Amino acid sequence: DAGVIQSPRHEVTEMGQEVTLRCKPISGHNSLFWYRQTMMRGLELLIYFNNNVPIDDSGMPEDRFSAKMPNASFSTLKIQPSEPRDSAVYFCASRPTGKSYEQYFGPGTRLTVT
Amino acid sequence: AQKVTQAQTEISVVEKEDVTLDCVYETRDTTYYLFWYKQPPSGELVFLIRRNSFDEQNEISGRYSWNFQKSTSSFNFTITASQVVDSAVYFCALRLIQGAQKLVFGQGTRLTINP
Numbered sequence: 001d002a003g004v005i006q007s008p009r010h011e012v013t014e015m016g017q018e019v020t021l022r023c024k025p026i027s028g029h030n031s032l033f034w035y036r037q038t039m040m041r042g043l044e045l046l047i048y049f050n051n052n053v054p055i056d057d058s059g060m061p062e063d064r065f066s067a068k069m070p071n072a073s074f075s076t077l078k079i080q081p082s083e084p085r086d087s088a089v090y091f092c093a094s095r096p097t098g099k100s101y102e103q104y105f106g107p108g109t110r111l112t113v114t
Numbered sequence: 115a116q117k118v119t120q121a122q123t124e125i126s127v128v129e130k131e132d133v134t135l136d137c138v139y140e141t142r143d144t145t146y147y148l149f150w151y152k153q154p155p156s157g158e159l160v161f162l163i164r165r166n167s168f169d170e171q172n173e174i175s176g177r178y179s180w181n182f183q184k185s186t187s188s189f190n191f192t193i194t195a196s197q198v199v200d201s202a203v204y205f206c207a208l209r210l211i212q213g214a215q216k217l218v219f220g221q222g223t224r225l226t227i228n229p
Contacts, residue, residue: 031215033216033217035217042219042220042221042222043205043217043219043222044219045216045217048215048216050215055215056214056215056216059216089157091159093159101147101164102149102161102164103161103217104161105151105158105159105160105161106158107156107157107158108157108158108159110157
């Protein structure tokens with residue numbers, strides 16, 4: 001079975017540009033999570049969805065960040081406009097339906113904003 | 115609020131040595147899950163183990179073992195006879211069983227196994 005798929009794997013962009021990160025969860029998983037990893041703050045949850053509905057977005061840093069999940073097999077995290085402090089690795093994770101246990105992580109997208 | 119502390123920022127040992135990674139957590143809830151994840155140099159996060167707060171039995175999986183002690187709020191991870199391939203950053207995490215579904219991670223311990 002394919003794991004969580006994220007694209008792109010690496011993104012380099014200039015300050016002020018719009019950035020869109022994409023995630024395809026594991027088929028059948030009904031919960032999807034976006035995390036950000038930085039040296040200063042470690043791994044922190046940005047937002048999570050349950051059955052395509054955003055449940056907790058308290059970790060979203062500011063209005064420049066937005067996330068959507070139009071269907072069960074796709075989610076996006078958008079940053080507009082991007083800033084150098086947004087440089088980080090962004091992970092998407094999904095969790096199996098009917099289980100409250102482990103989350104399975106994608107390979108991450110390394111974002112660099114210059 | 116929940117908090118996970120991994121006091122050891124970096125550990126370096128020689129291959130075949132045993133090594134223990136410490137994890138201390140804080141929560142007022144009585145029901146929760148504890149996890150360990152491995153992040154190898156390639157960057158992905160690999161799930162290693164989950165324990166729930168009802169089960170304090172220690173667990174062994176090959177060279178890996180975990181010691182869960184509610185009395186000290188600790189969930190330590192031991193690698194026996196370490197190998198170079200064990201080199202990675204290891205994260206301990208906590209999630210409540212009821213309520214907030216997010217994983218709260220520790221800062222991670224960078225483990226380097228030298229040949």
